[in-house]
Amino acid sequence: MSGGVEHRGSTPAEAVLAPFRKDGGRALMLGHVHPDADVLGTLLALGLALEGRGWSVAYGGPHAAPGALGFLPGIERYGRLAEVGGPFDVAVLTDCPNPQRTEGLIDQARRAARLIVNIDHHPDNRRYADVNWLDVEAAATGEMVYELLEALGAPLTPPIATNLFTAIHTDTGSFRYSNVTARTFRTAAALVAAGAEPALVSESLYERRAPDALRWLGESLARVEVSDAGRLAWLALPAGAVPETFVESEELVNYPRSIATVRVACLFRERGGEVKVSLRGKGDVDVQRIAAQFGGGGHRSAAGCTVPGPVAAAMRAVLAAARAALAEARPGAPR
Numbered sequence: 001m002s003g004g005v006e007h008r009g010s011t012p013a014e015a016v017l018a019p020f021r022k023d024g025g026r027a028l029m030l031g032h033v034h035p036d037a038d039v040l041g042t043l044l045a046l047g048l049a050l051e052g053r054g055w056s057v058a059y060g061g062p063h064a065a066p067g068a069l070g071f072l073p074g075i076e077r078y079g080r081l082a083e084v085g086g087p088f089d090v091a092v093l094t095d096c097p098n099p100q101r102t103e104g105l106i107d108q109a110r111r112a113a114r115l116i117v118n119i120d121h122h123p124d125n126r127r128y129a130d131v132n133w134l135d136v137e138a139a140a141t142g143e144m145v146y147e148l149l150e151a152l153g154a155p156l157t158p159p160i161a162t163n164l165f166t167a168i169h170t171d172t173g174s175f176r177y178s179n180v181t182a183r184t185f186r187t188a189a190a191l192v193a194a195g196a197e198p199a200l201v202s203e204s205l206y207e208r209r210a211p212d213a214l215r216w217l218g219e220s221l222a223r224v225e226v227s228d229a230g231r232l233a234w235l236a237l238p239a240g241a242v243p244e245t246f247v248e249s250e251e252l253v254n255y256p257r258s259i260a261t262v263r264v265a266c267l268f269r270e271r272g273g274e275v276k277v278s279l280r281g282k283g284d285v286d287v288q289r290i291a292a293q294f295g296g297g298g299h300r301s302a303a304g305c306t307v308p309g310p311v312a313a314a315m316r317a318v319l320a321a322a323r324a325a326l327a328e329a330r331p332g333a334p335r
């Protein structure tokens with residue numbers, strides 16, 4: 001959306017801080033489709049900080065929070081919104097590059113709120129708000145909201161610290177991906193000092209599987225396929241192959257990604273006639289460019305798109321695009 005203020009970089013400008021400076025107000029924390037820990041952790045952290053200063057805050061988005069993130073402090077406040085309500089002084093979107101990822105709720109928010117603020121780390125952000133703060137160097141929006149709260153002088157309570165720590169934990173694959181920087185660890189250290197408990201977050205994220213989940217994991221892993229001299233690997237789950245709640249609580253694309261030779265890994269999940277595709281790159285291939293060909297987006301090494309089913313057709317189209325990207329990344333490599 002043109003006409004808005006744009007600010008880039010790791011330190012929030014006054015235009016970003018000003019909407020949150022007053023004591024007391026009404027805010028909407030608006031999430032993106034299928035919310036993950038980065039969007040939920042940042043909306044909750046900022047919302048809880050505002051509530052601490054007397055604001056009244058509403059939280060929600062097009063889909064409910066996944067059960068696996070039920071440990072985030074304040075998550076019971078977040079739910080699926082049919083109507084955004086209001087009026088609000090400010091509506092905040094975090095980790096949301098494209099207003100379409102609110103499934104139309106942004107249009108209601110524009111009517112209900114005096115100001116829309118967009119805080120995001122995706123390179124393909126559409127700058128759709130009145131105030132757009134973009135930091136493509138941030139590993140997670142969690143790093144940005146930490147800077148925002150610091151600049152506002154907001155107390156980092158343990159619930160706020162836990163939300164931001166979890167946001168950073170998940171978007172960095174537990175501090176393992178190429179987006180991790182010294183700043184990531186500095187921020188994480190400050191959040192642990194403020195009361196985030198790393199072992200508790202890890203256990204909550206990765207060690208709360210249902211007993212049956214290991215069987216579903218086995219069924220899923222048996223579907224991994226590898227081609228193109230080991231450079232391309234994928235995992236396809238037709239509708240009903242394993243429970244949706246299981247897929248939501250696992251980063252299944254990490255398994256094809258974990259193969260040494262793989263440059264591009266894909267996960268295809270069929271649901272309701274559509275196929276949700278997760279793409280991961282290791283190093284030389286920009287998977288965001290593959291996702292963009294199908295109307296999706298994301299980051300250089302982690303992107304996604306949703307394409308029409310059935311799963312076989314989705315695989316044909318996306319794997320062809322992935323092969324083209326591999327050929328471009330290393331011309332002459334075996335196909």
Ligand code: AMP
Nearest residue numbers: 278279296297298299302303304305306
């Ligand atoms: P995921 O594979 O769902 O974990 O998503 C990885 C990255 O790709 C995240 O940054 C998402 O915001 C982005 N992404 C996933 N699906 C889409 C989509 N359909 N449209 C735009 N971006 C997407």
Ligand code: MN
Nearest residue numbers: 036038039095
């Ligand atoms: Mn997200």
Ligand code: MN
Nearest residue numbers: 038095141171
């Ligand atoms: Mn993110």
